[in-house]
Amino acid sequence: MERTAIPGSGNPIRALPLPQRMRDFSRRVPCAVVLAGILSAILPGILAPEWLLPRMLLPVLLTLAVLFPLGARETLFKVLLPALAASVSLLLAEHANRNEPAALFADFRPETGIEAELLVTEPSVCGKAAKLPNPSMVRCRLIRARFSPGSSWREVNGTVMASFPKDTPPFSYGDRLRAEGILSFPSGSPVPGAFNYGEYLARRGIRCLFRTAAMPEFKGHETSPYSLLLSGRDLLLGRLLSGMDSESDRALTAALLFGCLQGIDSEGRNDFIRSGTIHILTVSGLHIGMFAGALFFLLAFLPFRAKLLTVPFLTLLYTLATGLQMPAFRAFLMLFCWCVLRAFLLRGSGINSVFMACSLLLLWNPFQVRDAGFQYSFLCVIFLVATAPVASQWVRMAFERDSWRPAKTVSPALFLKRKFLFWLWLSLAGCLTAWAASFALTLFYQGISVPFALPANLLVLPLAWVSFLIFCTAIVPCLVIPQTAEFFSPLLALPSAGIARVCDFFAKLDDFTLTAPPLWSIFAGIAALGILYVASNRKVFLASLGLLLFLMFFWCSGLFSPNAPEIAVLYGGRQETPAFALSLPEYRFSVIANPGDFLSAQSAVTYLKQRGHSRLSMLILSEPGRDFAAGAKYIFPKMNVDTLLLPEFRRSSVHAVEAVERGRRSGTRIVFLKKNGEETVFNSQKIKTFSKNNEFSFDISHFDFNIHIRMLARIDGITEMEFADGRNRWSRKWVFPRRKEQSATLFPLENAAAREERNRIE
Template sequence: MQAQQLPLALDKTDYVLLGVVRDVPHQNSLRSRFVVEIEAIEALGDVSPLAVQPGDLQRVILSWYGGEPVRPGERWQFTVRLRSPRGFANPGGFDYAGWLFHRQVSATGYIRAKGVNKKLAQTGQYSIDQFRWAVLEKIATLQVNSASKALLAALTVGDKQGLDSETWMQMRLTGTVHLAVVSGLHIGMVAGLGMLLGNFLGRCLTALGAGVSRQQVAVVVGGGLALSYALLAGFGLSTQRALIMLSVFLLATLLKRKLRPELALLWALALIAASDPLAALSSGFWLSFGAVATFLLWFVPRPRASYLRDLCSAQCIIFLPLAGLLSYFQGEISLLSPLVNLLAIPWLGIAVVPLALLGMLFLPLSPALASTVWQVAAWQLEAFAAAMTYLSHYADFFMWSLPAGQGALLSLAMVLAGVLLLMPKGLGLRAMAVVLLLAVALSGQFFLDREGAEKGVVPGEGGFTLAVLDVGQGLSVVATHLGRAVVYDTGPKYSASFNAGSGIIAPYLRSQGVSKLDTLMLSHGDADHVGGTQGLLEHFSPGQILAGQPLELPIHGVEPCSNQQDFLANRETEQSWRRAGVVFEIVYPGPVTAPPKPSDGTSKPEKPLSDNDSSCVLLIHYRGQTILLPGDISDEVEAKLLARAVLPAQIDVLVAPHHGSRTSSSPAFVEHLLPGHVVYAAGFNHHFGHPAKVVAERYRRHGAKAWVTGQAGAIIFTWDGDGQLRVRRWREQARRYWH
């Protein structure tokens, strides 16, 4: 597979390719994004014709801005610019490069508007994808809101492109995200419905004298429906795992083998590991098998009770083991989820999913009847979405985050407590589970650290961390200490479904055990610095928001930053950081005043600041170390700061102004600061070309060690309690062989 990926040396090179569209295209008002299976490819420009052969690249994901609509199964000729499979590299972040590798995607790219782009034919290939596309087109015509259409599309054909960030946030807060992702739960529900139907059909066939048992018919019908649903839902990795696991159990039943449940689970585990060795790297793998193992451990040794009692006990006993895994992978859990899922799972499983399947069955026969069935399902999903919206307003009170520095240990304790609670009463182990849960609940509590309480020090590990995150061509810097954080800028927004705030910064904060975001500072209003703000606010509520251009932001409660203003919201928060040895200082801009008015018509008012020169400049002190975050200021503002003598000499860490642009980092500025480390927050191989060569050479001549986020991923500076510095490049630290 490594040989079928576009090499980094050929990143941003042009080609003419011939291929067939597969899967379901993702479309919005700006662009369409789709997968193309390559049949032929030819290099253009300076690329050697022998550099890429038709067999070298197998599958690409392309974006087409302002282009024609495409459908699955169509053969096209495109002129494209391809990029090597690559993603952002941040702690807690999504491994996009691994996702591409897992799906055998050779490159990503976009279609060149000036090239030859034409549809050649409609093929008979990918007929299932063509049917899925027809389902989506029909769902789009339903008379319901967009949220219920998106949920219905996710449940029918596994297409989640219509789910916006607000819907995802509401489902995250209520612990119902798994209901919108076709996985083992849905496959199991469909198989169960199929087995009920097959059992009835088998009884009828037996009565007619057929030589098959009702159990055999039930297995065939249940397995067939589950396979059909998995194929129509896109046959994603989660559905593949669920189908393999289900097939082991059904095959044993069909062959009349009395297979012990735990042995069947191990067989499923072995088959999945053999067919998909990378599956164990995903959280879904452990969550799926953890859930099944928990159910087997609880239900197999016990007699069946009523449906309602089994449903309630299932939600209770599944919560603790999965809560431990979820807290490890996500850094937080929703304590509201057991109650919500107690109602949501049977509702969607009994009243919605069957209608979604029935609509797909009716679509080839009667599109009008399919619309009617889906309309009934969509009305229910409209009510479901409204309920999730209501509950999400209060769900913040039920979210629990792991204390800083204790995530892995506490997650393991919760998993172990869940296992102990599943043990038989006679073993006397359940009391130990209660002790473990009490320890987890009291973890990180201030009063438990007697020495720290006497000194007024927050418990936990010492030190201070500053992370310049890899957000592409943009900036986001996070300072953390013992569960508290401040954020400087939120990076760009890439699409309606992905932005740096929710996709990069929030996962990083959770991975660091951050429970309090004390201040969010937005240097100025440029999109590459504030694009992720709304996404971050969906996950964290800052104690204070400061901005260089507050009027440019559609957010309530934003205050203008000034060197006359306190960086932290209150004295208690400030004292907490000061006890750790951290002091924040705003050095620019000055107090916000109205521009002077000309008195006699001859004088001119002061020239208004540009967006970049409105940047807030933040200075951070930690035990003799100095860090400067200057935003996008130009050399003009640099000269003002030098003239006012507000910048210290020989600082330790500098985030280069304006990503290392030629318009900043003047010789006088660099010579005065003499930074030990300079970080360029710039995208990999971006067309802006940051950092500028002349700027990089200027810092190098003065002894600064250079770091570029686009090349190295997140740059993480960690000082211990004595002020000793350790620097990590996350792309190197978290490297996998597909990176």
């Protein structure tokens, strides 16, 4: 805290008044004040769009609050005008979202059959040169469409996410396609708090999906400067990957260097999530920093100013080649400001550059503030940049004795050892800061604690830097002399293989699934961490540390976890027969039955993970058909399954065959029911299933908990469902009408102890 002396007073030192400290902060970090003005206009409109009064009053109140300490001029340029610009940007974004051309063409109908002409605008497609498959979802511009071959074409010019058959030849950026398919709106998750794909796309200005089962017809290619840049990237990537024998090494190298994730399956991606290293698959500040660092190393022979002006230009080309994602743009903007200021011997503020990048991105797209990636990126970078001077000072204090030694007495080996230890401890401090800053968000969004993220990143990051050093060295030789790729390709495969093995090792140690904590505790934890780093008073430091440890204990101890038994019933959409997920957190027992499609499987897994289940005790399929088993194969990559219970089936039952094959690969116990209604006993579990004439029943017992579930699918599309305990002491009945969109209904249940307590009270 800054202090000033007052002549002639008994206490010669006192703290600066609050208005003066606010003025000093505004001059040191002006973009932080600008960001506050932008958020005051954006947050009310995004979090509570129906509340018009807070949307209008919050910017006004903030302006009045800072008018006296900052003055009229600074308040106008740093608060009022940014808030006005953010309000206009939010209104324009809302208008564009409501009037998205593809959604207007579909007339907001759930599904529409069309013939479409598409232009591929997905930067991650790599063409035939890289020999990588197409992404599962390809961003395209819907140029024009018609409802039938006999109708006239209508200009659309909207953006859609398109899916094509797996055997479709690889696309290139700028390809024009013609295909017949279904234009639909993405379905959101019916489980409260789960990831909503529809909202995720809407925040990026996309409202519709286009899927086709037929091979699209290639109609030409549109050439632009950006498509030429991406064609050069595809050519370079294809040559670098040509000498790699392992498909996993090829996929990981493409993802690490350019963010092309289409070669990595869901199981591999889950390994990166559980090990806490998923950030290396998304082009962000880490990649921009490693690329620029490798360039600084390779261009060390250039003069000082020429090097500082050349590296940002080359880094801009690399950033564009990766698709110019939000984290990459933020990192490039920070690098550009640092290099230009340093080239002209000027000083700048790193934290001010972070706030400037955040302000520009929010003005460009205000809806990004709700993205988990946006929150992760800026929260970690703000903590890293703000704490870097303190961390560097702490590390230098540990080596203070060595700094007093004369340079002539320090041998080269000792000098290298000191440098290595210094950067090792500084990297450890950075990894610890990033892990602590992202811990609360990881727990809230992913439901995992990733305790081994620190050692995993310490091993992965040096390997990633070696990959970028080899990559930057190979760019010019591989483009000019293609034969040199035979030398660089095996070198690139070595660090990629090492990264994959490190992530696989730490991912298999444990799942560490925890219940998502309340939102208020997330804000409290982030605030406590921030106070911990900036506190200059010992009491404040200890108080913030105690609060942070208290919150982490309650997050990891499971005290926030709901222990009451509950069942989630999923119905509607493609799930013609209701599926359900049974959760008994007290016994760590869970069941999923009859997931009929991907959305049902994903929703059931999300629901169980929200309630703290890291494993699925049992997956039950009443019948091997599509309505009961089509979603089963999607559960195994997302959750370990102990037992798969299903009736015997023929090889023609494709979905049941896929579920059994996935289960065997993941080590799941497969149990076949030889006859309908047979009781199966596993230790303390008793399971009996029955299905006949669209009537299905389940009798599930686990210790003192037992439940009877009966479902009847009527001809009119209405489903009757009944819950009862094993002795019919209580019974509940519900009726579910047929719905076009999938829905979820949660029903609390009672175990034996709860029923006895209720009966005693009654």
